[in-house]
Amino acid sequence: MPSGKEPELDEFQHLKISGDVTCTEREFDHHEPGVARLNHGSFGSCPASVQIAQAEWREKWFKQPDHFIYHLLEDGILDSRRTIAKVINCPNLHEVLLVDNVTTAASTVAQDLVWGFLEGRYQKGDAIVLLNFAYGAIKACFERVAAQVGARLIYAKIPFPVSSPSHVLESFRQSLTKAREETPGRVIRLAVIDHITSMPSILLPVKEMVTLCRTHGVEQVFVDGAHALGNVEHLDRLHHPVVSTTHGLGLAAECAWVGTRDYSAQLSVPAAAEFIQKRTGGLEALRDLNHASAVAMGNLLAKELGTVCGAPAEMATAMVMVGLPGVLNIKSFDEGVQLRTRLRREFKVEVPLHYVPEEDQDAGDQVVKVPGITAYARVSHQIYNRREDYLQFRDAIQYIVRECAET
Amino acid sequence: MPSADEAALEKFEQLKISSDVKEREFSHHATGVARLNHGSFGSCPASVQNAEAEWRDKWSKQPDSFMVHRMEDAILESRRAIAKVINSPTVNEVLLVDNVTTAAAMVAQDLMWGFLEGRYQQGDAVLLLNFAYVSIKTCFQRLAAQVGARLIYAKIPFPISSPSHALESFRHCLTQAREEIQERVIRIAVIDHITSSPSILLPVKDMVSLCRSHGVEQVFVDGAHAIGNVDVDVQQIDADYYTSDCHKWFFSPSQVAFFHCKSKHLDSLHHPLVSTTHGQGLAAECASVGSRDYSAQLTVPAVAEFIQRETGGLEGLRRFNHESAVAMGKFLAKEWGTACGSPAEMATSMVMVGLPPVLNVRSFDEGLQLNARLRKEFQVEVPLHHVPEEDQDAADEVTKIPAITAYARISHQIYNNREDYLQLRDAIQYIVRERDKLHIHAYLCGRDAELVGLSLMEGRQTEATDEKNETVSTLFSLETLLVTAAAIVGFQITPLIQSQVKASCLRKVLTIPVRNG
Numbered sequence: 014m015p016s017g018k019e020p021e022l023d024e025f026q027h028l029k030i031s032g033d034v035t036c037t038e039r040e041f042d043h044h045e046p047g048v049a050r051l052n053h054g055s056f057g058s059c060p061a062s063v064q065i066a067q068a069e070w071r072e073k074w075f076k077q078p079d080h081f082i083y084h085l086l087e088d089g090i091l092d093s094r095r096t097i098a099k100v101i102n103c104p105n106l107h108e109v110l111l112v113d114n115v116t117t118a119a120s121t122v123a124q125d126l127v128w129g130f131l132e133g134r135y136q137k138g139d140a141i142v143l144l145n146f147a148y149g150a151i152k153a154c155f156e157r158v159a160a161q162v163g164a165r166l167i168y169a170k171i172p173f174p175v176s177s178p179s180h181v182l183e184s185f186r187q188s189l190t191k192a193r194e195e196t197p198g199r200v201i202r203l204a205v206i207d208h209i210t211s212m213p214s215i216l217l218p219v220k221e222m223v224t225l226c227r228t229h230g231v232e233q234v235f236v237d238g239a240h241a242l243g244n245v246e247h248l249d250r251l252h253h254p255v256v257s258t259t260h261g262l263g264l265a266a267e268c269a270w271v272g273t274r275d276y277s278a279q280l281s282v283p284a285a286a287e288f289i290q291k292r293t294g295g296l297e298a299l300r301d302l303n304h305a306s307a308v309a310m311g312n313l314l315a316k317e318l319g320t321v322c323g324a325p326a327e328m329a330t331a332m333v334m335v336g337l338p339g340v341l342n343i344k345s346f347d348e349g350v351q352l353r354t355r356l357r358r359e360f361k362v363e364v365p366l367h368y369v370p371e372e373d374q375d376a377g378d379q380v381v382k383v384p385g386i387t388a389y390a391r392v393s394h395q396i397y398n399r400r401e402d403y404l405q406f407r408d409a410i411q412y413i414v415r416e417c418a419e420t
Numbered sequence: 421m422p423s424a425d426e427a428a429l430e431k432f433e434q435l436k437i438s439s440d441v442k443e444r445e446f447s448h449h450a451t452g453v454a455r456l457n458h459g460s461f462g463s464c465p466a467s468v469q470n471a472e473a474e475w476r477d478k479w480s481k482q483p484d485s486f487m488v489h490r491m492e493d494a495i496l497e498s499r500r501a502i503a504k505v506i507n508s509p510t511v512n513e514v515l516l517v518d519n520v521t522t523a524a525a526m527v528a529q530d531l532m533w534g535f536l537e538g539r540y541q542q543g544d545a546v547l548l549l550n551f552a553y554v555s556i557k558t559c560f561q562r563l564a565a566q567v568g569a570r571l572i573y574a575k576i577p578f579p580i581s582s583p584s585h586a587l588e589s590f591r592h593c594l595t596q597a598r599e600e601i602q603e604r605v606i607r608i609a610v611i612d613h614i615t616s617s618p619s620i621l622l623p624v625k626d627m628v629s630l631c632r633s634h635g636v637e638q639v640f641v642d643g644a645h646a647i648g649n650v651d652v653d654v655q656q657i658d659a660d661y662y663t664s665d666c667h668k669w670f671f672s673p674s675q676v677a678f679f680h681c682k683s684k685h686l687d688s689l690h691h692p693l694v695s696t697t698h699g700q701g702l703a704a705e706c707a708s709v710g711s712r713d714y715s716a717q718l719t720v721p722a723v724a725e726f727i728q729r730e731t732g733g734l735e736g737l738r739r740f741n742h743e744s745a746v747a748m749g750k751f752l753a754k755e756w757g758t759a760c761g762s763p764a765e766m767a768t769s770m771v772m773v774g775l776p777p778v779l780n781v782r783s784f785d786e787g788l789q790l791n792a793r794l795r796k797e798f799q800v801e802v803p804l805h806h807v808p809e810e811d812q813d814a815a816d817e818v819t820k821i822p823a824i825t826a827y828a829r830i831s832h833q834i835y836n837n838r839e840d841y842l843q844l845r846d847a848i849q850y851i852v853r854e855r856d857k858l859h860i861h862a863y864l865c866g867r868d869a870e871l872v873g874l875s876l877m878e879g880r881q882t883e884a885t886d887e888k889n890e891t892v893s894t895l896f897s898l899e900t901l902l903v904t905a906a907a908i909v910g911f912q913i914t915p916l917i918q919s920q921v922k923a924s925c926l927r928k929v930l931t932i933p934v935r936n937g
Contacts, residue, residue: 045482056483056711064480074674075469077450078461079801083792116710120693128566131536150710154694161533254692255525256559272521272555273461273667274675278713354488363484 040292041397049402051364053393054214054332060292066284070277086276090269093282100286100296110268111279112253115237119154119205120254121264122235126155126203128250130162137163138199142192142231145170146210151237155205164202167192171210171217173369174323174334174380174389178218181328185222189229201231208238213367214332214391215324293396303331307394310403311335314392317407318414321381323389332393334367337410339385340417343368349388352413360409365391441730446835454843456802458831459619459645459770461674462667465730471722472673475715491714495707498720502678505724505734506662507653512686515679515706516717520644521555523663523679524610525692526702527640528563530685531608535567542568545601547594547609547636550575553616556642560610570604572597576615576622578807579761579772579818579827583623586766590627594634606636611659613643614650618805619770619829620762621650625657645669647678648727649738649768654680661685669769669833671723675716679706731834741769745832748841749773752830755845756852759819761827770831772805774824776852781806781826790826790851798847803829 040060044050050058059067070089074081090111098109112118129135141155145168159166169188171181192201204226208219219236226234252260253267260267293299308326311333315321320336322329343349349368356362367389369377378384392403445465449455455463464472475494479486495516503511517523534540546560550573564571574593576586597606609631613624624641631639641659646652648669654662662680666672681689681702690698691705698705731737746764749771753759758774760767781787787806794800805827807815816822830844 043477043480045485048482050482052484056487059480072448075448075464077453077455077801079457080450080795082461083795113712114710116693116695123694150695150698153696153698157694157698255522256528256562257521257555258558260555260558260562272519273665274518275673275713275716357485357488363482365484 047361049362049405051392053395060288063281063284063288067277067281070280089280093279096282096286110265112268116150119151121251123154123158124254125251126158127162135202138165140165140167140196140201142167142169142201142204144207148211173213174377176380186225203233204231205235208236209330213334215328216330303394307331307333314407320386321383332391334389335392336386337388338414343388362406362409442835452799454800454840456830458833464673465671465726467726468719468722471719472715475718494718501720501724507655513680515703517677517679518675519677520663520665524556524559526689527661528559530689532563540607543570543604545570545572545606547572547606549612551615578618579815581818586622587626591630608638609636610640613641614645614768618772620766621768628659673716741832745769745771758824759821770829772827775826777823778852787826800844800847
């Protein structure tokens with residue numbers, strides 16, 4: 014172990030976690046033992062007490078489904094929406110809808126866009142702006158819209174590795190200006206901005222970016238980062254992609270009933286909020302802990318591996334992008350996937366990897382000052398993580414590095 | 421108990437169903453509730469719920485590993501299990517979706533682009549049945565409004581006397597539709613295999629043929645109630661698209677349904693939600709609709725296993741449920757003095773049983789109110805269907821019993837027993853007796869001729885009070901009462917009323933107040 018200052022999991026003590034480690038172990042007993050679970054970002058993890066709450070809802074449904082539909086479902090969904098509205102500071106409950114996932118939300122927005130074009134409110138050549146790092150499903154969604162209605166799809170470039178939020182803003186502003194030039198006489202109907210990009214993962218200065226959009230004449234902005242739709246101006250025009258009996262009764266009603274399905278997950282939001290409050294001392298403290306720990310672990314790993322992190326601490330979240338040693342020589346997206354699979358199978362380390370495309374490597378080298386880093390690991394910290402998880406990852410990479418050296 | 425019920429009970433023993441299946445597999449049901457609405461939301465046996473929980477645990481344990489290494493095969497296994505049950509020529513044609521609502525959205529979306537891309541013209545038609553499920557109607561109404569398609573409803577009669585009664589009506593509507601639209605085309609017909617409200621089994625294979633011979637381009641069969649309830653053979657039925665909810669009669673948790681799509685259409689349809697698998701084929705699109713809980717869709721093999729283990733097989737189970745439902749339907753109709761809304765061959769594991777006319781359900785909302793009351797006060801869960809006024813005459817012709825304005829859709833599933841149906845019977849009879857009281861009081865205060873006729877069909881004892889809230893009683897025979905009432909309120913005694921009075925048993929004598937003037 015290096016003698017330098019260890020990132021301290023003393024931070025755990027500072028946080029008001031009852032029973033400390035024991036508690037979190039009870040809540041996350043369902044995790045596969047021996048796996049360094051460093052990909053919280055993709056699929057999260059549902060603590061046992063929230064799973065139990067969900068099971069209770071499911072039981073009520075199975076017990077007497079008609080009674081559930083008529084007397085329990087609506088209020089339950091309302092409670093969940095209220096809980097979310099509070100967390101995201103939205104004063105208007107009717108603007109907060111529950112959907113299955115961001116994919117569904119995007120389809121809802123995309124559908125509205127399509128009708129804008131079909132009804133002649135928008136013209137062919139009007140544009141949609143996405144970030145280069147927009148999530149795959151979002152890209153697919155809006156690419157399809159563009160193909161269907163003749164909209165122009167423009168990708169705004171966010172650099173990575175990145176040195177600061179203003180680095181991002183500069184790049185975004187430039188892209189917007191260019192977009193305006195490329196679409197003379199046409200309008201940018203929608204910009205889709207990630208609050209936290211997925212791969213690579215960085216926290217964007219989304220408030221300033223929204224402002225930039227407005228000043229560059231972008232008509233609507235859709236922030237992909239909320240897991241609920243919020244703050245939407247044309248609520249009455251939006252429809253859920255699946256039409257059911259509640260169609261036309263308002264988006265909230267359409268989202269709350271999409272045919273017979275299992276709504277127990279969506280009804281568990283208050284239980285999730287309660288878990289956070291009771292077991293972690295509150296969302297703010299938890300976020301701070303996760304962020305501080307992720308950054309600390311990121312720095313540790315970078316040091317041990319002789320690399321750097323791909324963004325400054327202020328642009329990391331509970332996830333941090335840690336450069337992989339150049340000697341691993343990852344030359345493509347697929348090779349990144351192969352390494353990831355190997356880490357999972359041989360070393361029981363779960364961590365997603367981001368490959369820096371060749372055309373971006375020079376710029377990347379400029380930022381990090383360490384040449385030849387072609388891939389980054391997106392390392393997460395959540396309440397159940399231990400120092401050992403990160404050491405397990407470190408050891409796995411070092412093993413593979415030695416292997417490379419020997420060949 | 422009528423002998424029909426004994427026969428059903430015997431069958432229960434014959435079928436390989438152990439008598440304690442209710443305790444072992446369905447103990448999660450609310451106790452004391454007569455659960456006669458299996459059709460809406462089904463019921464998931466404990467062993468299938470456990471299977472679902474196991475899949476969920478595997479996911480929670482290591483989600484990345486599960487997604488990458490297990491999910492695809494598990495979905496494929498479920499699809500294979502369905503393909504076998506429905507006799508699909510290939511598993512490729514069988515997709516899993518959340519529910520029939522989602523399947524309809526996919527078909528509607530494809531239709532929409534047909535219009536928008538100019539392959540279809542404004543005025544081309546979409547045909548639905550009058551009894552299409554409400555969200556299906558909404559879905560295609562919306563489509564029609566968006567793209568200028570013409571929506572045509574084909575009438576299926578109810579009550580109904582035979583499958584050919586349905587076919588005749590349907591053929592007639594098809595012919596009429598062709599005439600109405602002239603050179604335009606019927607792009608799709610949406611046909612229910614088993615309608616929802618009222619619930620009858622339609623001769624869907626023949627209806628599909630009729631569609632083809634009348635130039636309908638595509639046929640979409642909404643078989644929401646079908647799998648596990650009746651035989652589903654997609655090759656026989658030969659529709660372009662066939663969908664059914666597994667949570668209704670196939671013992672699945674909710675969020676499991678299948679969509680059968682003929683190979684030739686697989687490339688043109690898309691899931692309404694666009695995800696990373698968009699464009700990789702409909703199966704891939706359906707299997708990956710963003711992060712969600714897929715564990716329900718992975719339970720199909722466990723369901724098949726449950727059916728085999730507990731019932732000896734789907735065919736035997738279907739027959740048992742059907743015969744029991746029919747027997748219970750006949751029993752209730754007899755007890756209530758009404759009739760069933762269709763012959764046994766058009767009933768399934770659900771039967772439409774006429775409610776006593778004296779309940780006087782006059783609208784859809786009143787039907788809902790009665791349904792709610794049955795749930796709250798009597799712990800009976802049963803959906804009700806109201807016969808619209810314009811169909812009442814035709815209805816009376818079929819049943820030969822006048823003024824049945826509402827039907828109960830009773831179901832039979834493996835966990836039901838005799839007491840459930842007795843509970844329903846008693847609840848209705850209680851309300852009937854109550855109604856008599858109300859009606860008889862009312863008729864002296866008003867001139868509602870119809871009310872008088874109905875209330876006098878039941879010769880039951882009751883009490884009434886005058887305007888000073890004092891009980892006044894004088895004994896009259898039913899006929900005397902009728903004459904007196906007629907004199908008081910100026911009501912005409914029609915031959916129909918007379919024959920009703922004669923037909924009803926004068927078991928008891930009515931007690932009513934006598935008003936002066």
